[in-house]
Amino acid sequence: MPNGILIIDKPAGWTSMDVCAKVRGILREKRVGHGGTLDPMATGVLPVFVGQATRGVEFAENGRKEYVAGLRLGLVTDTQDTTGTALETHPVTVTAEQVRQVLERFRGPQQQIPPMYSAIKIGGQKLYDLARKGQEVERKPRSVIFYELELLEQVSETDFVLRCLCSKGTYIRTLCHDIGQALGCGGAMYSLRRTMAAAFTADQAVTLEDVQSRGEELLLPTDSLFSDHPILLLKSDKLEKRVRCGNPITLPGTADGTYRVYGQGRQFLCLSRAEGGVLTSIKNFFGA
Incomplete structure (x- = not known):
């Protein structure tokens, strides 16, 4: 298999x-x-x-995830991207330097209101289903983090290309919309490419x-998936058997931290946490 x-x-x-x-x-x-x-x-x-x-x-x-996004200023849509219906259009007299200055406001921890056109459920219904019926409901802000945010290029008077390194749950469409609001002319996302995930x-x-x-x-x-964690190779069949049975094992002298744990045949067994010389599985990846 x-x-x-x-x-x-x-x-x-x-x-x-x-x-x-x-x-x-x-x-x-x-x-x-x-x-x-x-x-x-x-x-x-x-x-x-x-x-x-x-x-x-x-x-x-x-x-964390990294994106390269196209921001179009002067346009507001119902989906916050250019696939949606235009709600507003405005003239754009924004310079690249003004965009860079506004980006500084968005770096770091932020509260972001999810768009109506999203798969988030409220009251058991997905927001995009409600949005398609013309309904709008109150959404609670979510905590997100923009670790890095930069202007890569100005393509035209209205179009700019951004690079963003952010936390999970971040909507880049909403970022583009919010940047447009901060600049006073509105904004929408016209392209999105994810360049890094996990x-x-x-x-x-x-x-x-x-x-x-x-x-x-x-x-x-x-x-x-766990290449940033160190390898821990079990040195006996007895220890491997205990791990395969879901039991913690004692490994005196093991530094506290998260490890990729391997068995005698160098088969990847689990992601585990060591604390006080005791190794406990976080998630097992071996078959039955």
Whole structure:
């Protein structure tokens, strides 16, 4: 059975679930999930988890993400991007330096109000379903962080290209909208490409056509998701058996921290936390 991670370069016009369905069909594996939704108009890095690796989805979703986004000033839409209906248009006399100055306000921790056109549920209903019925409901602000935010290029009088490194749960459409509001002329996102997610980069991404032709050989090992954590190799069958049974093990002298734990055959077993010389599993990745 296939197990591992595909770093898909998601094409425009596909939902993240469309990509998962395609991979499910190609690899003939039911257990397929993705590590962080991309809007249909967006392209770029979409980590797709296959087989046993689906246990790692939560860790990918919680990681930092990097985007390159197109900001169009002078336009406000109902979706906060250029796929939506225009609500307002305004003349634009903004300089690149003015955009840079406004970006400074958005760096660091922020409170962001999610857009109506999003999959967030309120009262059991997805916001985009309500939005399509012409309804708007109050949304609570969410805490997000913009670790890095810079202007890469001014394309025209109205169009600018931004690079953003941010926390999970961030809406780049909303960032573009909010920047436009701060500049007094309105703004919307006209393009979006994710260049990094869960520490996987665009350089590692493959197309769905690549997966169709090369299949399982493109799967990265599950432990590549945790490459920033040190390796801990269990030195006896007895310790490995205890870990496989879900029991904590005592390893005196082990520094506190999170480890990738491997068995005697160097099989990746689990992500574990060491504290006070005791190693406890955070998430297991071995089969039954």
